[in-house]
Amino acid sequence: MLKFLFYLSERTLFHKRSDQFVPVIRILAILGLIIGTIAMTVTMGILNGFENNLVEKVTGFEAHIRIESFKDNIEYDGEYVDLLMKNQDITLIAPFVDLETMLRKGDETEGVIIECMNQRDFLDMLHRSKKDIKGGVDFRESDSLKGIYLGYGAAEYLNAEVGDTVSAMFIDGIPSPFNPIRSYDVIITGIFSTGMKEFDANYAYAPLSFAAEVNGNENIISGYQLLLSDPLLANDISDWINKASPYHYVPITWKERNIMLFKWLQTQKAPIVITFGIIALVAMVNIISTLVMIVLVKERDTAILKSMGMKPSDIRKKFMMDGLSISLMGIGIGILIAKILEWGQMRFAWIKLSADVYFIDRLPIEISLNVILIIVLVGIATALIATLFPARNASRIKPVEVLRYE
DSSP states (O other): OHHHHHHHHHHHHHOTTSOTHHHHHHHHHHHHHHHHHHHHHHHHHHHHHHHHHHHHHHHHHSOSEEEEESSSOEEOOHHHHHHHTTSTTEEEEEEEEEEEEEEEETTEEEEEEEEEOOHHHHHHHTGGGOEEEEEOOOOOTTSSSOEEEEEHHHHHHHTOOTTOEEEEEEOOSSOBTTBOOEEEEEEEEEEEEOSOHHHHTTEEEEOHHHHHHHHTOTTEESEEEEEESOGGGHHHHHHHHHHHSOTTEEEEEHHHHTHHHHHHHHHHHHHHHHHHHHHHHHHHHHHHHHHHHHHHHTHHHHHHHHHTTOOHHHHHHHHHHHHHHHHHHHHHHHHHHHHHHHHHHHHHOSSBOOHHHHSSSBOOOOOOHHHHHHHHHHHHHHHHHHHHHHHHHHHTOOHHHHSTTO
16 A cells, blocks of 8 residues: 555656646745755854854864863972873873063064973974974974074064074063063064964964973973873763872863854854754744645545545655655755865865854865754754644545536
């Protein structure tokens, strides 16, 4: 019986000799579903793209966890590092020193934070998200004139190039004859870009030996940076560090350091629920109106089927299959077009963005399998609900009244 119902549904919707009005409303219904599906799929793809790109960017130029202290000055503690390394999800621990300074070249001055690390730790932990614009990473750790890896924004403002010597100036309190400004020369060995202008304009990297020269003590550090096997484990590892560490140590995850970015992303997601509901409602009304028109056009055929012995339950099933066929066709074509749009946008960058504002140079679209499954399930559920009313009306057609004057 099920095979026969599929046959009837196919004849109703797709047979060339069916009533001329049926193909028109069928095409309109499918077009409506295609447009709605494209809108939902691409919108979710854009949100996924922004989120994944943001996570990739942040976890690329930030350590997964930074451990800092309430104390002004802390010294490197080898026993504490050994304790942390007992956690198998921590793959690398790197001590660091943050120095707030003014870089000066000629008449230009720019304030930056110089993050001092061992060169090998920097390459393993923080370099992967940075694109070498000019030069490369060479801290010149053993030289008297240390190397600095400078952000593109700061280099542009200073009008500095690779090989230029700049002065790093440090002020402790109010300058006076008894508290002069200290100045240290460094050489620019590389200029990088992360695609995030604000970050590129405010950060530079140098060796720990430069921090030791500035602080006068090679053991003083600002804290530890941790690399994890999976950045999404940061919250769990942070809780473990809180329990295992002395009171003055404070672990800060990459999400906590960039909490405003992720709050903005969550805010953008909120309207999507409303949009999904509206699009699903439009699709439901579209299917209902289409099937109601088919019921009216095919009223005589339905009456003949009932007079030949077809049960009302089979009539309902037949019209539910009509609705599902329209729904699946519209959803399938819509998802296919959305995937083509995704491929084209990521390959050719049809829609470009300002990297100064959005951290990336093109609109990101990443349509995941989860998004496709959600849209297909929502579409099927919507189609089933939408077919109940017209299918019930079709099953209540009385053959005597319809065929009385035939």
